[in-house]
Amino acid sequence: MNRINLTAQAPEAGRLDRAPVPDATALIRGAYLLDPRAGLDGVGDILVRDGAVAEIGAPGTLEAPDGAELVEGEGLHAFPAFVDPHVHLRTPGREDEEDVDTGTRSAAAGGYCAVLAMPNTDPVVDSAPVLRSLRERARAEARIPTGFTAAITVGQNGERLTEMAELADAGAAAFTDDGLPVRSAGIMRQALRYQRLCGGVLALHEEDPTLSRNGVMHEGEVSAVLGLAGIPSVSESTMVARDCELARYEDGRIHVQHVSARETVEIIERAKAAGVQVTAEASPHHLLLTHDAVRSLDTHFKMNPPLRSEDDRQALIDGLRAGVLDCIATDHAPHSREEKEEPFEPAPMGVTGLETAFAALHTDLVLSGVVDLSLIVERMTAGGEPFGIVVPTLAKGAPANLCLVDLAAEWEVGESGYESRSANCAFGGRRLTGRVRMTVAAGAVAFRERSFAIEAVR
Amino acid sequence: MKRHLLSIDDLTRQDIERILRRAESFAEVSGREIKKVPTLRGRTIVNLFYESSTRTNSSFELAAKRLSADLVSIKAQGSSVDKGESLKDTVQTLSAYDPAAIVFRSPNAGAAALVARWTSASVVNAGDGKHEHPTQALLDLYTLRRRTGSLEGLRVWIVGDVLHSRVARSGVLAFARMGCHVTVCGPPTLIPRGIEALGCEVSYTLDGLGDADVVYALRMQHERMSGGEIPSLREYAARYQIDGRRLGPSQLLMHPGPVNRGVELAAEVIDSPQALITQQVESGVVVRMAVLYELLAGQGGGTGGEQSQALTVSERTEPQPA
Numbered sequence: 001m002n003r004i005n006l007t008a009q010a011p012e013a014g015r016l017d018r019a020p021v022p023d024a025t026a027l028i029r030g031a032y033l034l035d036p037r038a039g040l041d042g043v044g045d046i047l048v049r050d051g052a053v054a055e056i057g058a059p060g061t062l063e064a065p066d067g068a069e070l071v072e073g074e075g076l077h078a079f080p081a082f083v084d085p086h087v088h089l090r091t092p093g094r095e096d097e098e099d100v101d102t103g104t105r106s107a108a109a110g111g112y113c114a115v116l117a118m119p120n121t122d123p124v125v126d127s128a129p130v131l132r133s134l135r136e137r138a139r140a141e142a143r144i145p146t147g148f149t150a151a152i153t154v155g156q157n158g159e160r161l162t163e164m165a166e167l168a169d170a171g172a173a174a175f176t177d178d179g180l181p182v183r184s185a186g187i188m189r190q191a192l193r194y195q196r197l198c199g200g201v202l203a204l205h206e207e208d209p210t211l212s213r214n215g216v217m218h219e220g221e222v223s224a225v226l227g228l229a230g231i232p233s234v235s236e237s238t239m240v241a242r243d244c245e246l247a248r249y250e251d252g253r254i255h256v257q258h259v260s261a262r263e264t265v266e267i268i269e270r271a272k273a274a275g276v277q278v279t280a281e282a283s284p285h286h287l288l289l290t291h292d293a294v295r296s297l298d299t300h301f302k303m304n305p306p307l308r309s310e311d312d313r314q315a316l317i318d319g320l321r322a323g324v325l326d327c328i329a330t331d332h333a334p335h336s337r338e339e340k341e342e343p344f345e346p347a348p349m350g351v352t353g354l355e356t357a358f359a360a361l362h363t364d365l366v367l368s369g370v371v372d373l374s375l376i377v378e379r380m381t382a383g384g385e386p387f388g389i390v391v392p393t394l395a396k397g398a399p400a401n402l403c404l405v406d407l408a409a410e411w412e413v414g415e416s417g418y419e420s421r422s423a424n425c426a427f428g429g430r431r432l433t434g435r436v437r438m439t440v441a442a443g444a445v446a447f448r449e450r451s452f453a454i455e456a457v458r
Numbered sequence: 459m460k461r462h463l464l465s466i467d468d469l470t471r472q473d474i475e476r477i478l479r480r481a482e483s484f485a486e487v488s489g490r491e492i493k494k495v496p497t498l499r500g501r502t503i504v505n506l507f508y509e510s511s512t513r514t515n516s517s518f519e520l521a522a523k524r525l526s527a528d529l530v531s532i533k534a535q536g537s538s539v540d541k542g543e544s545l546k547d548t549v550q551t552l553s554a555y556d557p558a559a560i561v562f563r564s565p566n567a568g569a570a571a572l573v574a575r576w577t578s579a580s581v582v583n584a585g586d587g588k589h590e591h592p593t594q595a596l597l598d599l600y601t602l603r604r605r606t607g608s609l610e611g612l613r614v615w616i617v618g619d620v621l622h623s624r625v626a627r628s629g630v631l632a633f634a635r636m637g638c639h640v641t642v643c644g645p646p647t648l649i650p651r652g653i654e655a656l657g658c659e660v661s662y663t664l665d666g667l668g669d670a671d672v673v674y675a676l677r678m679q680h681e682r683m684s685g686g687e688i689p690s691l692r693e694y695a696a697r698y699q700i701d702g703r704r705l706g707p708s709q710l711l712m713h714p715g716p717v718n719r720g721v722e723l724a725a726e727v728i729d730s731p732q733a734l735i736t737q738q739v740e741s742g743v744v745v746r747m748a749v750l751y752e753l754l755a756g757q758g759g760g761t762g763g764e765q766s767q768a769l770t771v772s773e774r775t776e777p778q779p780a
Contacts, residue, residue, distance in 0.1 A: 219650075219651055219652075220651065220652045221651075221652030221653075221654070221655035222652070222655075223650065223651075223652065224650040224651060224652035224653040224655060224656070225627070225652075225653075225655050225656055226567055226568070226589055227567050227587055227588030227589040227590070227623075227624055227627055227650075228567050228587075228588070228589070230650070230651065232651075297567065297568030297571060297572075338544060338546075341544070341545075341546050341572075342544070342545065342566075343545070343564065343566035343567065343568055343569040343572055343586075343587075344566065344567055344568045345565075345566045345567060345587060346566060
């Protein structure tokens with residue numbers, strides 16, 4: 001697989017695109033540098049020159065070159081920026097909910113330096129012309145490098161493979177029918193075989209429609225009390241088991257999206273131990289919330305897969321710690337206000353999450369002592385790794401992909417609106433601790449909080 | 459009592475006792491030739507039904523009229539809902555008429571609670587999807603208590619299609635709150651996983667039915683079945699139909715209606731003196747009068763509250779023509 005480096009040159013070189021921006025030259029002084037993979041863990045200065053990390057030094061030792069921005073980092077943390085392999089930019093078709101500009105702005109505000117967009121748009125990204133037009137749009141509008149995945153089956157109908165080889169040539173970042181499972185084991189197997197020709201990871205939304213049927217939430221005591229049709233955990237886990245077996249048989253490469261159930265974590269753990277090429281992601285909402293939240297029948301807790309039990313949530317946290325779950329992905333899914341203002345059953349599935357992912361995980365998992373800060377940073381940074389995107393790092397010489405975060409800042413989600421065009425955030429109204437102040441993506445400043453002062457040297 | 463009646467969970471045992479007592483006093487009015495009291499004169503009640511209904515709708519209409527309220531009845535068919543108006547817009551439009559209460563039925567769980575967020579009127583849940591039907595549970599309690607005198611310690615078996623039944627969910631909560639011991643019974647495919655959380659026991663056979671004081675049969679909801687729940691109505695009836703052999707002579711029988719004769723109930727038990735089915739329908743009006751009264755006139759709720767409290771039904775000798 002070709003490795004994609006998140007550099008300023010990425011648009012021409014790889015499968016990720018963004019609007020042209022000048023390279024940053026900036027000195028960040030006295031921030032706490034934390035990069036678990038590079039072994040950085042302490043206060044220091046970091047100099048970004050011409051879009052790359054030029055120098056790292058003890059606090060107060062680095063000089064800003066002429067024309068550099070000077071960023072006072074004291075009291076802030078600098079992490080490698082995050083990568084989200086699972087977002088919905090709703091373009092083409094539902095630009096009223098999100099577009100490439102607002103979606104990537106939302107990502108940059110959350111500390112992300114790259115995202116992969118899902119193809120369940122209208123029309124579906126299942127042909128090279130649609131993919132090319134999206135890439136062109138990203139080269140005009142995207143604030144950060146953005147990759148576009150293409151569908152596995154035509155129209156996501158689960159019946160016939162897309163022209164995966166042509167799509168790969170046109171720059172598909174991966175293949176997925178996200179939003180829907182590949183129902184037929186036979187089609188799934190063909191896709192895995194064809195992968196030998198076209199490459200590209202198959203990212204899988206795992207759900208057996210004959211088990212999930214018309215379900216709208218996790219099947220359990222809460223669904224029983226509310227009289228809502230349930231989606232059992234086995235709807236997910238049985239499909240993951242099937243696809244791990246198929247990937248093993250065909251020596252294929254799969255990525256399991258938004259893992260929600262304990263059974264699924266256990267199956268992936270066994271498959272990895274057996275050598276199956278499988279990676280997996282979990283979302284902040286599945287790591288932090290359970291079906292108890294649905295008792296309110298608030299549609300901001302309706303998503304697919306659904307919020308499950310506390311036992312499932314604990315299994316996800318354990319899986320994250322153990323590395324069974326490789327990364328954190330938001331499944332950022334914007335919906336219009338009028339659609340979410342319906343009763344629970346007819347309301348659409350999905351919640352936004354790019355702007356709150358880090359703060360929510362930091363507040364509920366790190367501050368409460370459940371996991372270390374470095375684990376969250378590592379798993380949020382690693383989102384592109386299953387897809388061949390080089391993991392961002394603060395190491396000297398690397399392309400500058402970093403975010404500056406104030407871990408002490410408290411804020412109320414939604415208090416000053418969202419960068420996203422939609423407001424259907426599961427953490428809306430919550431007070432969170434930890435706020436992204438600035439994001440540098442592929443060598444250029446992609447986000448800077450309005451109140452966050454910088455000064456230019458001379 | 460809260461401002462809305464959305465779930466049996468909104469009511470304490472004392473609230474329920476008060477509503478049942480109030481219903482008894484209205485029963486007296488219903489026995490007169492002129493069945494009307496002026497309690498809610500000048501106030502508006504909107505009946506908003508997004509799902510078909512005969513007895514719930516008509517009994518709420520009668521209840522509102524016997525309380526002298528002005529009534530607007532709206533069904534989804536033939537209204538602007540047909541033209542694609544959203545629930546929120548419909549509710550806000552109707553709220554502009556400043557109703558005292560909106561009685562709302564919807565095919566969706568939680569819809570009544572949503573309506574309550576968008577209006578200043580009191581909202582009465584007249585059935586929200588498979589979630590709850592609190593006034594049905596209240597009239598069931600009322601009917602049963604009139605027959606047995608007390609509810610404490612009664613063993614109630616709720617038999618049939620529990621999965622699709624809002625009557626069952628409100629019923630379990632209400633019977634349990636009044637001190638009854640509740641068992642739900644039906645084919646495993648029609649008993650939702652985790653239903654014990656409501657405070658009931660589960661049985662997949664009628665084996666223990668002999669211990670029940672009350673057998674509450676549910677309607678088989680063919681219209682809600684997406685397939686595969688039961689192999690056939692024939693097999694269902696063979697295992698779960700309440701008939702003359704299964705219903706003991708000292709057991710009472712209830713059913714929320716409409717009955718599928720020959721499916722959940724055999725004809726001989728429907729027409730037996732143990733059946734309270736007709737009484738349930740009769741109770742609908744007075745219990746819904748009591749609910750509207752408690753929400754709108756009881757405890758000084760809203761305008762005219764003090765006046766209405768002074769005019770409790772038992773104190774009035776002659777109902778005023780309205």
